[in-house]
Amino acid sequence: MQTQRTQLISTTLGTNRELVSFHFGTPGAGEKVYVQASLHADETPAMLTAWQLKRRLSTLEADGRVRGEVVLVPVANPVGLSQHVLGQFLGRFEANSGHNFNRSFPMPQAEALVARVGTRWTRDPRENARLLRGAVREMLAESTARNEFESLRLTLLTLAADADVILDLHCSLEATLHLYTSPASWPAIEPLARYLGANGVLLATDSGGQSFDEIHTLLWNEVRAVLGEETPLAAPNIAVTVEHRGQRDVSYETAEHDADAIVEFLVRRGVIEGEAREMPPLLHPATPLAGSEQFVAPVSGVVVYRAQVGAFLHAGDAVFDIVDPLTDVVTTVTTKNDGVFYMRRAIRFAYAGAPMGRVSGATAFRTGVLVGA
Structure with missing residues (x-):
């Protein structure tokens, strides 16, 4: 396991925060999976699940079973973690600007990305996907954050930009375990929903919020539309938001269950070596978020x-x-x-x-x- 610490821009004198990510496996050896937890900082069940997942990944890596690359950010919002007002934990919105931490994520424009690759586009959809991910990383590296909030967003986007699979772990207020994903991602995400025992799956191509998971799949659609049919692009990034029940559902038992489910999902994808257990039944069919x-x-x-x-x-x-x-x-x-x-x-x-x-x-x-x- 490699630990990476990225310093965020200091917003005020005498303060400094960092984003800590844990890196398992070998880049380029297989699929890259990016997992982050508690982007809304007060959604702590996700954070505990990520901690349990980190322990499992450490053991799996020591056993030589990590065949791809997994990047894990258990605390995706150190800015929001510090926001307590009169004893109330307020982690959903950034206090200085009022911005929702998980809305309106900025990504490079499709036209600019297509131009960046230029004459290097090929007839190979997988190679084109590699070129696109490289262009996204390049353009993000050229971006400049003006404050701590933008610095956090840019760091998260950079860590996830070239991932094949993106798992964004959240929770709701009072809730059953449910998922948000796109119709394009759903076939690949269904095993995760089964292992988690998701009590609902909500599908939308564009929910209008530009949330972290959604912008990655939307970008693929936008680039494909600019390229046209003559330049094929592989399937879009697989991305999902997992709602780990409600804010008070913090227990070792649920966190262990959810971390084990994510590991089974990674085994089934070949990111972790092993034989995945039989998938449980899907509790309910996926339904449109618009429904x-x-x-x-x-x-x-x-x-x-x-x-x-x-x-x-x-x-x-x-x-x-x-x-x-x-x-x-x-x-x-x-x-x-x-x-x-x-x-x-x-x-x-x-x-x-x-x-x-x-x-x-x-x-x-x-x-x-x-x-x-």
Whole structure:
């Protein structure tokens, strides 16, 4: 295992942070897999899973079983880790700018990348993929970060730019284990969903948020469109966001389970030598993110959930009540979808218009930006 420490730009006098990455295997020996955890810094279940994964990878490497390259960043957001206000941990947004740590990631433009490769494009799709990844790394190396926030983003992008597989580990507020990925990545990601026991898989080519995992697959699509059919490009980078349940679901047992599932996935891909165990059944078919029903509180009051997170609901089922203790009015919100109640709000008081939770659905009906802030 090699440890790499990248100094981030110091935003204020007397402060300095670093991003630590752990590198297993040999670059170029096989597929490169990039794994990062807790880009939203207050999503600690992902961090514990990454720690368990690091322990397993260290043992596997010592046994000579790592056939590809794995780059692991267990603490992907040291900036957000320092953001505590009056005892509250605020790791989703950067305090100086208000930017979401996992939205609007900047990547080189497709036209510029195609021009960078120039006359070196070939008729070999795999060689073209290699050339594209090299061009992305070159252009990222030429980028200049102006502050700590941009420095963090640039470092993460550089570590992941030439990876074949990208696993971005997160969690939700209160949730069952679920995944977000693209239709193009889903066939390759399905074994991971099975090993994890994912209770939902949400698919979108472009959710509108430009999140870390999504920009890598989107870039491939954009470059392919510029190149045209005469210049073939291999399958896009495989990328997925894994939501490791809810913020309070921090235990050795769940972290060990999830780390073991990731190892099985890597064994199945040939990144780790061995024979993968038989895949468990897929708990629920993948559904479009545009088909998920997002609940908004119609009124303010005390929230009483009627449905358990992870439950499969049918259209018309009660999801939650909102109780007004001043007027005695109880407002019940029901679902229009058949699907999994995969995440919900953690605070049991709602203001009118507050996001309350989501139920997956098989039929797409939403358009525009499909993810929240």
